[in-house]
Amino acid sequence: MALRLYNSMSRSKQDFKPISDQNVRMYVCGPTVYDYAHIGNARPAVVFDVLFRLLRQIYGKDHVTYVRNITDVDDKINKRAAEEGVEIAELTAKTTAQYHADMDALGVLRPTIEPRATEHIAQMIAMIEKLIDAGYAYCEQRHVLFHVPAMPDYGKLSGRSLDEMQAGARIEIAPYKRDPMDFVLWKPSIGVQPGWDSPWGRGRPGWHIECSAMSEHHLGETFDIHGGGIDLIFPHHENEIAQSTCAHGGKVMANYWIHNGYLQVEGEKMSKSLGNFITVHDLLDQWPGEAIRLAILMTHYRQPLNWTQKGLEEAAKIARRWEALTFGFKASPKPLPEDHPVMVALMDDLNTPAAISALHALSKQAQNSQAARAEMLAALILLGLAKDPVERAEETRAMIAEQAAEMGQAYKAIRKYAKTPLPGRDAKHVLSLISADELNALIEARLAARAAKDWAEADRIRDQLAKLGIALKDSPSGTEWELRR
Numbered sequence: 001m002a003l004r005l006y007n008s009m010s011r012s013k014q015d016f017k018p019i020s021d022q023n024v025r026m027y028v029c030g031p032t033v034y035d036y037a038h039i040g041n042a043r044p045a046v047v048f049d050v051l052f053r054l055l056r057q058i059y060g061k062d063h064v065t066y067v068r069n070i071t072d073v074d075d076k077i078n079k080r081a082a083e084e085g086v087e088i089a090e091l092t093a094k095t096t097a098q099y100h101a102d103m104d105a106l107g108v109l110r111p112t113i114e115p116r117a118t119e120h121i122a123q124m125i126a127m128i129e130k131l132i133d134a135g136y137a138y139c140e141q142r143h144v145l146f147h148v149p150a151m152p153d154y155g156k157l158s159g160r161s162l163d164e165m166q167a168g169a170r171i172e173i174a175p176y177k178r179d180p181m182d183f184v185l186w187k188p189s190i191g192v193q194p195g196w197d198s199p200w201g202r203g204r205p206g207w208h209i210e211c212s213a214m215s216e217h218h219l220g221e222t223f224d225i226h227g228g229g230i231d232l233i234f235p236h237h238e239n240e241i242a243q244s245t246c247a248h249g250g251k252v253m254a255n256y257w258i259h260n261g262y263l264q265v266e267g268e269k270m271s272k273s274l275g276n277f278i279t280v281h282d283l284l285d286q287w288p289g290e291a292i293r294l295a296i297l298m299t300h301y302r303q304p305l306n307w308t309q310k311g312l313e314e315a316a317k318i319a320r321r322w323e324a325l326t327f328g329f330k331a332s333p334k335p336l337p338e339d340h341p342v343m344v345a346l347m348d349d350l351n352t353p354a355a356i357s358a359l360h361a362l363s364k365q366a367q368n369s370q371a372a373r374a375e376m377l378a379a380l381i382l383l384g385l386a387k388d389p390v391e392r393a394e395e396t397r398a399m400i401a402e403q404a405a406e407m408g409q410a411y412k413a414i415r416k417y418a419k420t421p422l423p424g425r426d427a428k429h430v431l432s433l434i435s436a437d438e439l440n441a442l443i444e445a446r447l448a449a450r451a452a453k454d455w456a457e458a459d460r461i462r463d464q465l466a467k468l469g470i471a472l473k474d475s476p477s478g479t480e481w482e483l484r485r
């Protein structure tokens with residue numbers, strides 16, 4: 001069975017045939033790092049993560065290269081850094097770290113390569129020089145512009161004529177432009193603006209050239225899949241295609257163009273002015289990452305996603321039920337066979353709603369079938385809604401070791417009566433409420449009270465700790481504490 005994907009370029013579902021099944025190559029436009037990721041940024045990250053996982057399952061983990069860039073030079077970044085009075089590098093480093101933490105919590109795997117724009121300026125300059133030499137670009141008043149009329153089939157992806165595009169877009173009229181559609185490849189930097197030396201003076205790249213240069217550098221002139229949100233088709237992706245095709249003697253940039261649909265919040269456009277702007281960071285304060293991810297995947301990636309509180313609550317309930325059904329596995333489940341209903345759904349243009357229906361059916365059988373529970377777990381791992389038990393155990397071990405090293409004696413002390421394993425963040429949280437010595441002394445006092453059959457005192461200590469969110473569990477082997485969830 002072939003993977004079928006909707007290709008925006010051909011406007012049809014096609015069998016996916018990679019250039020080489022030894023190295024399937026995908027590029028997705030990544031975030032511009034100046035603010036917390038919002039739910040509209042999370043959608044492509046999650047959607048293309050599902051595709052990445054599926055490709056790894058089909059072609060093998062080591063035979064897929066996924067590149068998702070970080071745009072760390074942009075006028076929005078300069079503006080925000082100036083507003084906050086911080087260095088640009090500090091803002092982009094902080095925002096990148098936040099983006100990673102948020103996406104990790106949503107179960108989004110890190111891409112194979114995550115290139116930063118500022119580390120590829122030389123490649124951008126080289127590509128711009130090629131475009132000038134070949135007659136597609138010109139320098140005017142220290143700006144370098146791509147001359148759109150020089151490319152006869154500009155606009156193939158959106159399928160619109162130049163006139164239509166010109167009418168529909170807000171096009172900046174500037175004295176250095178030969179044609180209103182021409183777009184910036186390089187612009188001059190003045191004063192504190194970040195800038196690099198170039199044949200056209202000190203300046204910085206336009207946004208579109210970043211992706212063309214980074215995809216060429218890491219994936220070659222022609223690669224398999226280029227992805228992003230539907231709002232990027234014009235002008236960003238049209239301009240990427242123009243730059244790459246013209247710099248590469250007419251070669252196709254990517255064989256499959258995949259776009260996820262728009263996002264709305266409670267039926268309205270999400271915007272700061274409407275006050276319905278939802279960041280992943282805020283959502284994660286209240287909801288598990290699996291619930292947020294499931295709420296995204298309940299809508300097919302090409303459909304508009306209407307983000308609602310009700311939908312999220314529903315997703316959280318389902319995610320909890322599925323987690324309970326698949327809890328306790330120690331070994332990795334067998335990957336799903338190709339004819340499994342969940343695989344069949346995903347192979348058909350990533351039909352996640354159909355995969356979720358198949359999971360509902362499976363969850364009924366899973367009530368009394370260990371085999372069905374294992375299948376469920378395999379499906380949840382493939383969808384990024386659960387972690388592989390072996391990988392999770394390794395991560396927990398590594399995390400404990402790291403936290404133990406960082407917290408030293410305090411960590412050792414707090415583990416005395418803790419339920420094992422004790423994640424470092426739980427230890428840190430408890431230590432912010434009570435010292436390890438006090439906690440251990442209280443547990444020992446309660447054990448002594450129980451031995452003396454002083455039940456009132458034993459209960460008083462239990463309640464005192466319960467108020468801090470620390471639950472005590474008695475068993476024949478002793479007393480342990482754990483954080484109440």
Ligand SMILES: [Zn+2]
Pocket residue numbers: 028029030211236240
């Ligand atoms: Zn891009």
